[in-house]
Amino acid sequence: MEGMKTIPLETLRINLSRELSNLSESIEVTKRKKPIAYITKELMKAEIKPRIDFEGRTKLETVIPLSTPYLVFLDPSDICNANCQWCPTGSKEALKYKKPQLMDFDLYQKIIDDLSSMPEPIKTLRLYKDGEPLLHPKFPEMVLYAKESGRFGQVDTTTNGSLLRPTLNIQIIKAGLDKMFVSVPTEYSPAYVKNVKHFYDNSRDKCQVYVKTIGDDMTEGTKVKFMKDFGDISDRIFIEHLSPCWPEFDVKGVQKEIGIYGQEIKEVQVCSYLFYSLSINSDGTVSACFLDWKHSMLLGDLKKESFKSIWNGKLLRDYRIMHLTKARSLLRMCGVCQQLAYGACDDIDAYAEEILGRME
Numbered sequence: 001m002e003g004m005k006t007i008p009l010e011t012l013r014i015n016l017s018r019e020l021s022n023l024s025e026s027i028e029v030t031k032r033k034k035p036i037a038y039i040t041k042e043l044m045k046a047e048i049k050p051r052i053d054f055e056g057r058t059k060l061e062t063v064i065p066l067s068t069p070y071l072v073f074l075d076p077s078d079i080c081n082a083n084c085q086w087c088p089t090g091s092k093e094a095l096k097y098k099k100p101q102l103m104d105f106d107l108y109q110k111i112i113d114d115l116s117s118m119p120e121p122i123k124t125l126r127l128y129k130d131g132e133p134l135l136h137p138k139f140p141e142m143v144l145y146a147k148e149s150g151r152f153g154q155v156d157t158t159t160n161g162s163l164l165r166p167t168l169n170i171q172i173i174k175a176g177l178d179k180m181f182v183s184v185p186t187e188y189s190p191a192y193v194k195n196v197k198h199f200y201d202n203s204r205d206k207c208q209v210y211v212k213t214i215g216d217d218m219t220e221g222t223k224v225k226f227m228k229d230f231g232d233i234s235d236r237i238f239i240e241h242l243s244p245c246w247p248e249f250d251v252k253g254v255q256k257e258i259g260i261y262g263q264e265i266k267e268v269q270v271c272s273y274l275f276y277s278l279s280i281n282s283d284g285t286v287s288a289c290f291l292d293w294k295h296s297m298l299l300g301d302l303k304k305e306s307f308k309s310i311w312n313g314k315l316l317r318d319y320r321i322m323h324l325t326k327a328r329s330l331l332r333m334c335g336v337c338q339q340l341a342y343g344a345c346d347d348i349d350a351y352a353e354e355i356l357g358r359m360e
């Protein structure tokens with residue numbers, strides 16, 4: 001999925017250094033012992049870097065259409081044990097559209113077998129979409145089953161970290177998870193940090209740990225504390241901004257002029273996600289988009305049809321063509337989606353006609 005870079009690297013660097021410089025200044029104000037040194041790369045184990053790589057991405061316009069997606073989201077759990085105001089999963093609104101559930105393990109195995117029969121190995125299997133994946137009691141078995149297929153470049157997940165415990169940590173690491181994104185809540189306990197530390201300490205050379213939080217409502221002091229608490233127990237760390245990424249879900253408090261990673265907002269017409277990723281919901285249905293929290297962009301059902309037929313099917317093709325012909329505003333969810341402006345890092349707008357030609 002490492003598609004091409006859209007946000008100029010220099011812009012990102014400038015914004016990142018501005019963010020960090022602001023943070024450093026505030027740390028000076030707190031007059032802690034060796035405050036600035038603490039968050040420098042030299043003394044902190046983690047890299048201060050967004051969870052998404054903006055560098056070294058495949059130039060999507062040279063490879064699409066793809067026979068196999070680079071990235072597949074597969075949701076072990078549509079249920080979440082948190083209630084974050086910026087996420088629709090915990091909202092009552094979401095319950096109007098779907099019944100939260102854990103994925104049936106037999107169905108999960110069938111889906112992994114199905115994914116394994118795609119022409120190419122899938123670069124990343126992300127065991128996450130709408131809910132908290134560690135709520136699934138068979139999460140380690142899910143990781144193991146996918147890893148044993150040998151058909152995924154990496155298996156990763158995103159968790160709020162609340163369920164990490166020594167026993168589960170070891171099970172997940174042993175199962176072979178390659179990367180874990182920990183989305184740290186704005187308030188957490190010393191026990192929470194201890195459990196993340198346990199995972200980190202036991203996952204060396206096995207599983208990368210990327211930690212992030214959302215900083216818009218944090219004071220400078222709590223940002224410093226976050227860096228101090230997690231800077232030595234993660235491989236990457238970052239303080240992100242709120243983003244109105246979920247179509248038709250209102251996120252309050254978004255800074256209108258700044259993207260998730262501190263980058264400038266950029267208008268993009270063609271959604272690159274449609275060309276390199278696909279999302280499987282916990283009930284086995286397939287959504288065109290990982291942000292389809294309402295399950296209203298459904299393309300098919302893996303209980304009844306193959307992943308390959310959905311990936312190559314007419315419905316997804318129609319979505320792609322609508323985007324390439326600059327008509328995404330006519331699509332209900334895509335038309336109001338702000339993910340491309342606030343959080344996407346690929347831009348294939350300039351190649352739309354060329355790609356369209358290759359699809360015909």
Ligand code: SF4
Nearest residue numbers: 271289333334337339
């Ligand atoms: S435009 Fe937004 S809603 Fe549509 S597929 Fe892309 S990310 Fe998803």
